[in-house]
Amino acid sequence: xxxxxxxTWTAIxxxxxxxxxxxxxxxxxxxxxxxxxVVTWTAMVSGYLxxxxxxxxxxxxxxxxxRNVVTWNTMIDGYVRNGRVDLAVGxxxxxxxRNVVSWNTVVNALVKCGRIEDAERVFGExxxKDVISLxxxxxxxxxxxxxxxxxxxxxxxAxRNVVSWNTMIDGYVRNGRVDLAVGxxxxxxxRNVVSWNTVVNALVKCGRIEDAERVFGExxxKDVISWxxxxxxxxxxxxxxxxxxxxxxxxxRNVVSWNAMITGYMQNKxxxxxxxxxxxxxxKDVxSWNTMIxxxxxxxxxxxxRKLFDEMPVKNVVSWSTLIxxxxxxxxxxEALKIFMKMQAEGSVKPDEVTFVSLxxxxxxxxxxxxxxxxxxxxxxxLYHDDKLVISALLNMYSKCGxxxxxxxxxxxxxxxxxxxxxxxxxxxxxxxxxxxxxxINLFKEMQNFGFKPNDVTYVALLAACSHAGLVEEGLHYFxxxxxxxxxxVNEDHYTCLIDLCGRAGSLKGAFDLIKKLPVKPSSSxxxxxxxxxxxxxxxxxxxxxxxxILATGAENAGTYILQANIYSxxxxxxxxxxxxxxxxxxxxKKQPGCSWIEIGNRSREQSNLSRHGANGLCITVLLCRxxxxxxxxxxWFEEVSLRTTEQxxxxxxxxxxxxxxxxxxxxxxxxxxxxxxxx
Numbered sequence: 001x002x003x004x005x006x007x008t009w010t011a012i013x014x015x016x017x018x019x020x021x022x023x024x025x026x027x028x029x030x031x032x033x034x035x036x037x038v039v040t041w042t043a044m045v046s047g048y049l050x051x052x053x054x055x056x057x058x059x060x061x062x063x064x065x066x067r068n069v070v071t072w073n074t075m076i077d078g079y080v081r082n083g084r085v086d087l088a089v090g091x092x093x094x095x096x097x098r099n100v101v102s103w104n105t106v107v108n109a110l111v112k113c114g115r116i117e118d119a120e121r122v123f124g125e126x127x128x129k130d131v132i133s134l135x136x137x138x139x140x141x142x143x144x145x146x147x148x149x150x151x152x153x154x155x156x157x158a159x160r161n162v163v164s165w166n167t168m169i170d171g172y173v174r175n176g177r178v179d180l181a182v183g184x185x186x187x188x189x190x191r192n193v194v195s196w197n198t199v200v201n202a203l204v205k206c207g208r209i210e211d212a213e214r215v216f217g218e219x220x221x222k223d224v225i226s227w228x229x230x231x232x233x234x235x236x237x238x239x240x241x242x243x244x245x246x247x248x249x250x251x252x253r254n255v256v257s258w259n260a261m262i263t264g265y266m267q268n269k270x271x272x273x274x275x276x277x278x279x280x281x282x283x284k285d286v287x288s289w290n291t292m293i294x295x296x297x298x299x300x301x302x303x304x305x306r307k308l309f310d311e312m313p314v315k316n317v318v319s320w321s322t323l324i325x326x327x328x329x330x331x332x333x334x335e336a337l338k339i340f341m342k343m344q345a346e347g348s349v350k351p352d353e354v355t356f357v358s359l360x361x362x363x364x365x366x367x368x369x370x371x372x373x374x375x376x377x378x379x380x381x382x383l384y385h386d387d388k389l390v391i392s393a394l395l396n397m398y399s400k401c402g403x404x405x406x407x408x409x410x411x412x413x414x415x416x417x418x419x420x421x422x423x424x425x426x427x428x429x430x431x432x433x434x435x436x437x438x439x440x441i442n443l444f445k446e447m448q449n450f451g452f453k454p455n456d457v458t459y460v461a462l463l464a465a466c467s468h469a470g471l472v473e474e475g476l477h478y479f480x481x482x483x484x485x486x487x488x489x490v491n492e493d494h495y496t497c498l499i500d501l502c503g504r505a506g507s508l509k510g511a512f513d514l515i516k517k518l519p520v521k522p523s524s525s526x527x528x529x530x531x532x533x534x535x536x537x538x539x540x541x542x543x544x545x546x547x548x549x550i551l552a553t554g555a556e557n558a559g560t561y562i563l564q565a566n567i568y569s570x571x572x573x574x575x576x577x578x579x580x581x582x583x584x585x586x587x588x589x590k591k592q593p594g595c596s597w598i599e600i601g602n603r604s605r606e607q608s609n610l611s612r613h614g615a616n617g618l619c620i621t622v623l624l625c626r627x628x629x630x631x632x633x634x635x636x637w638f639e640e641v642s643l644r645t646t647e648q649x650x651x652x653x654x655x656x657x658x659x660x661x662x663x664x665x666x667x668x669x670x671x672x673x674x675x676x677x678x679x680x
Contacts, residue, residue, distance in 0.1 A: 010040040017047030038064070042071045049078025073101050080109040089118075104132050111140030131157070135164045142171025166194050173202040182211075197225050204233030224250070228257045235264020255285050262288070266295025271304075290318050297326035317352050325358040333362035337371060353384045360393040364400035372397045391415055392423045399430035421452055429461040437469025444478075456488050463497035467504055475501040496525045503533020508542055524550050535563045543567035 017025050025047055032040075041064045048057035061067075061075050072095050079088035092098070092106045103126045110119035123129070123137050134157050141150035154160070154168045165188050172181035185191070185199045196219045203212035216222070216230050227250045234243035247253070247261045258281045265274035278284070278292050289312050296305035309315070309323050320343045327336035340359055343349060351359075356379055363372035376394060384390045391410060399407040411419075411427045424447045431440035444454070444462050454462075459482045466475030479498050482490060495518055502511035511530050515522050527550045534543035543563070565581050 010036065010043060014043045017043055017050070020051060022047055022051055022053070038066050038068055038071060042068075042074055045071065046074050046078070049074070049081065052082060054078070054082050054084065069095075069097055069099050069102065073099075073105060076102065077105050080105060085109050085113050085115075100126075100128055100130050100133065104130070104136060107133060107140075108136050111136060111143070114144070116140055116144050116146075131159050131161055131164060135161075135167050138164065139167040139171065142168070142174060145175060147171050147175045147177065162188075162190055162192050162195065166192075166198060169195065169198050173198060176206075178202050178206050178208070193219075193221055193223050193226065197223070197229060200226060200233075201229045204229055204236070207237070209233050209237050209239075224252050224254050224257060227251075228254075228260050231257065232260040232264065235261065235267065238268060240264050240268045240270065255281070255283055255288060259285075259288050259291050263291050263295070266291065266299070269299055271295065271299055271301060286312075286314055286316050286319065290316075290322060293319065293326075294322050297322065297329070302326055302330050302332075315349060317349050317355060320349055321352065321355040321358060324355060324362070328358050328362045328365065331365065333365045333368075336362040337366075337368075351378075351382075353387045353390050356384055356387075356390050357393040360390075360397040364397045367401050369398075369401040369403065372401055386418075388415070388418050388420060388423065391418075392426045395423065395426050395430065399426075399433055404430060404434050404436075419450075419452075421455060421458070424452055425455075425457045425461055428458065428465065432461050432465035432468055435465075435468045437465045437471045437474070440465030440469075441471075441474060441478075454485075454488075456491060456494070459488065460493045460497060463494060463501065467497055467501040470505060472501060472505045472507070492520075492523050492525060495520070495522070496529050499526055500529040500532070503530050503536070506533075506537055508533050508537060508539050512542065512546075522549070531563050535567050538567060540567050 025044060041060065045057045045060050045064075048054070048060065057075065057078055061071070064071065072091065076088045076091050079085070079091065088109055089106060092102060095102060103122065107119050107123050107126075110116070110122060119137065119140055123133065126133060134153065138150045138154050138157075141147070141153065150168065150171050154164065157164060165184070169181045169184050172178070172184065181202055182199060185195060188195060196215065200212050200216050200219075203209070203215060212230065212233055216226065219226060227246065231243045231247050231250075234240070234246065243261065243264050247257065250257060258277065262274045262277050265271070265277065274292065274295060278288065281288060289308065293305045293308050296302070296308065305323065305326055309319065312319060320339065324336045324339050324343075327333065327339065336358065340351070340355070343351065343355075356375065359375050360372060362368075363375060372394075379385055379390060379394070392415070395407045395410045395415075398404070398410065407427070407430050411423065411430075415423045424443070428440045428443050428447075431437070431443065440462055444458070447454070447458075459478065462478055463475055463482075466472070466478065475498070479494070482488060482494060495515075499511045499515060502508070502514065508530065511533060515526060515530065518526070527546050531543060531546045531550065534540075534546060544567075547563075562581075565578075
């Protein structure tokens with residue numbers, strides 16, 4: 001048998017490359033010194049690039065005795081595929097000869113990495129443009145919001161194929177111009193399944209489900225994407241039984257189809273049917289598990305979500321973040337932090353910005369400053385240290401943990417060059433939380449001077465700030481401004497703030513009259529704000545009337561009955577107070593025990609009003625009364641007290657508290673509760 005020729009050797013090398021056996025390919029390549037040509041060299045370069053061995057490809061490319069335009073294009077395309085766009089452009093500039101493939105590769109690379117101006121420049125320099133070049137630029141312009149420029153270029157095209165039409169239609173859809181997309185679709189000389197799917201998806205997403213059904217029914221050929229889009233659309237708009245019938249008719253299903261149907265059940269609160277379908281999936285991916293976990297959490301089934309999470313074979317950052325956020329939303333922030341610790345211990349998944357925002361929310365609800373600082377340290381070592389949402393969450397956490405100065409520093413320094421409406425609202429809310437009404441008003445004015453238009457959230461924070469600071473006139477002024485701004489929908493939260501503002505100031509009759517004049521039917525929260533004011537000022541007659549209004553809304557909760565009973569008690573009508581509490585008991589309503597946290601030695605300790613009679617509870621009561629006496633000049637303060645045992649408590653009581661500081665002080669604390677309401 002004669003020795004193989006260069007064509008044979010090249011074919012063998014290419015075979016090794018296609019199988020990913022680069023070691024075998026390289027050994028053979030090095031053996032056939034005289035029997036390799038430019039095609040053999042190019043095959044090796046292509047193989048290295050396909051296997052992400054960029055350095056080896058570069059080394060071989062530079063050693064090549066000769067190169068043709070295919071070799072150069074292979075190297076440029078390899079750089080692009082490996083995310084080295086600058087190197088691709090640099091090599092393109094060095095090319096002694098270019099063809100349309102060279103130009104198209106670079107234009108496409110620049111478009112995909114968002115360098116649309118550079119793409120336009122290179123496109124403009126092209127000596128010859130084909131349908132691929134033009135279609136690439138049409139897609140690029142539309143992708144970056146320049147849909148009218150894209151249409152002008154599309155109209156100038158001498159030749160268009162189905163991909164060109166699909167690209168322009170997709171551009172309209174991406175920019176929310178569905179009618180223009182449908183109009184262009186109707187004009188298409190030839191359509192493929194992608195054309196039909198693009199329009200069906202667009203109609204579903206914008207809520208035109210009947211139009212989507214019509215187009216779907218006209219499709220000459222449907223694939224799994226077409227069927228899945230309609231299943232998702234029907235379920236999304238509450239037609240979940242029709243979606244299931246369509247799902248059952250599908251000739252072929254993939255994991256996305258199953259996930260779409262499960263999501264539809266979850267969105268329509270049909271959890272058992274969703275779980276039934278989930279258990280029968282032939283193949284589950286991570287999004288399948290995440291869909292179920294998210295659905296359980298959104299429907300208040302946190303235990304089922306946790307059970308499923310623990311059974312997951314593989315978890316990603318979405319899985320962890322979803323569960324953490326679920327615990328935060330369920331007021332189980334300590335458990336959320338424990339989940340994060342478990343995530344860190346396993347180490348296979350790194351947190352992202354969603355994880356950090358949820359964790360900081362947990363620290364905020366616990367007033368866990370030390371935990372918040374630890375999370376902050378972790379964030380500072382990641383890519384998310386300058387993420388706007390994360391920084392805003394940090395601002396909120398420090399504010400809720402009592403570190404207003406740190407929150408101000410984050411707002412002024414960390415967000416100096418990237419403030420958005422969320423961060424402005426967050427800082428106004430921080431001032432509201434700390435009763436700094438004047439600062440909130442000044443910041444509101446500064447925000448407007450910087451060109452930011454307030455939204456509904458801004459006004460809730462501003463009105464709350466005025467309420468907490470007792471700035472009644474200012475609060476009424478800004479409520480009038482809100483009412484005159486037709487671009488903002490006034491909602492229940494705004495009315496609640498307004499009534500709370502009047503109630504805190506003692507203008508109970510005025511608040512009641514305001515409620516009667518509201519343009520919407522008052523909700524239980526609006527009436528509840530007035531009832532709280534009646535409790536503070538002991539107005540039993542109005543409180544009784546307001547309580548009846550709350551119960552008439554159908555919102556029966558323990559808080560309403562307790563406030564009503566407290567109003568009667570404070571006015572001396574103990575018999576009626578007892579009757580109210582008996583009604584509450586008969587209805588099976590129970591008050592959620594009040595709970596607070598105090599940080600001692602970098603640990604958050606929980607104190608419930610159920611445990612107030614224990615040693616720790618008595619210590620805290622004594623300390624609070626002592627603090628009251630010091631605040632009003634009744635006793636000197638001490639530097640530090642550490643109470644660990646009952647004996648130490650007795651010692652503290654005898655040496656540090658006068659009878660007024662303990663017995664009389666407790667009475668004064670009761671009076672203090674009437675004078676000052678906690679910031680909500």
